[in-house]
Amino acid sequence: EAGVAQSPRYKIIEKRQSVAFWCNPISGHATLYWYQQILGQGPKLLIQFQNNGVVDDSQLPKDRFSAERLKGVDSTLKIQPAKLEDSAVYLCASTDSNGIAEQFFGPGTRLTVL
Amino acid sequence: AQSVTQLGSHVSVSEGALVLLRCNYSSSVPPYLFWYVQYPNQGLQLLLKYTSAATLVKGINGFEAEFKKSETSFHLTKPSAHMSDAAEYFCAVSKAQGGYGKLTFGQGTILTVHP
Numbered sequence: 001e002a003g004v005a006q007s008p009r010y011k012i013i014e015k016r017q018s019v020a021f022w023c024n025p026i027s028g029h030a031t032l033y034w035y036q037q038i039l040g041q042g043p044k045l046l047i048q049f050q051n052n053g054v055v056d057d058s059q060l061p062k063d064r065f066s067a068e069r070l071k072g073v074d075s076t077l078k079i080q081p082a083k084l085e086d087s088a089v090y091l092c093a094s095t096d097s098n099g100i101a102e103q104f105f106g107p108g109t110r111l112t113v114l
Numbered sequence: 115a116q117s118v119t120q121l122g123s124h125v126s127v128s129e130g131a132l133v134l135l136r137c138n139y140s141s142s143v144p145p146y147l148f149w150y151v152q153y154p155n156q157g158l159q160l161l162l163k164y165t166s167a168a169t170l171v172k173g174i175n176g177f178e179a180e181f182k183k184s185e186t187s188f189h190l191t192k193p194s195a196h197m198s199d200a201a202e203y204f205c206a207v208s209k210a211q212g213g214y215g216k217l218t219f220g221q222g223t224i225l226t227v228h229p
Contacts, residue, residue: 093157
């Protein structure tokens with residue numbers, strides 16, 4: 001079974017530029033999560049999708065971050081414009097249900113904002 | 115609100131020694147608790163989880179954790195450390211009901227294993 005795929009793996013941009021990350025969850029997984037992991041900290045949930053609907057985006061900085069999950073499969077996370085403090089690893093995870101089901105994580109995208 | 119505190123951002127042990135990584139949680143509702151491991155440049159991998167069944171949970175790679183409600187703790191242990199255990203470990207909590215699986219993570223503990 002293929003795991004959660006993310007691209008790109010690394011991205012370096014200058015502040016005020018835009019960037020987008022892509023995630024392909026495990027086939028059949030209805031729930032998809034985007035986490036932000038700043039160096040030295042644990043992952044923090046940015047947004048959660050159930051199929052193509054948003055369940056929780058309470059910690060998403062909506063003035064600059066946006067995410068979509070068209071057709072309930074792939075997802076894209078965008079930052080526009082980027083700030084220095086957005087430098088982090090962005091992790092995508094998926095699961096086939098809510099609650100106690102294991103979340104499967106992708107390798108992450110490491111973003112550096114200069 | 116839920117939160118997790120991992121005591122000790124760095125733990126160093128000798129190969130063959132006991133591994134003990136501490137995790138305390140705060141939750142206003144019955145929690146589910148998880149331990150994840152992260153190797154360099156990789157995503158997180160689930161080690162074990164507590165979901166209100168047995169309080170002593172066994173996971174992969176010889177790790178286990180015990181849920182102690184009275185102490186609000188979920189410490190991770192392994193009797194004998196191996197060099198391959200060197201990684202960063204995260205404790206996480208979610209709501210047993212109504213949380214839609216949202217995980218709140220601790221800040222992580224980096225485990226170093228010396229020969």
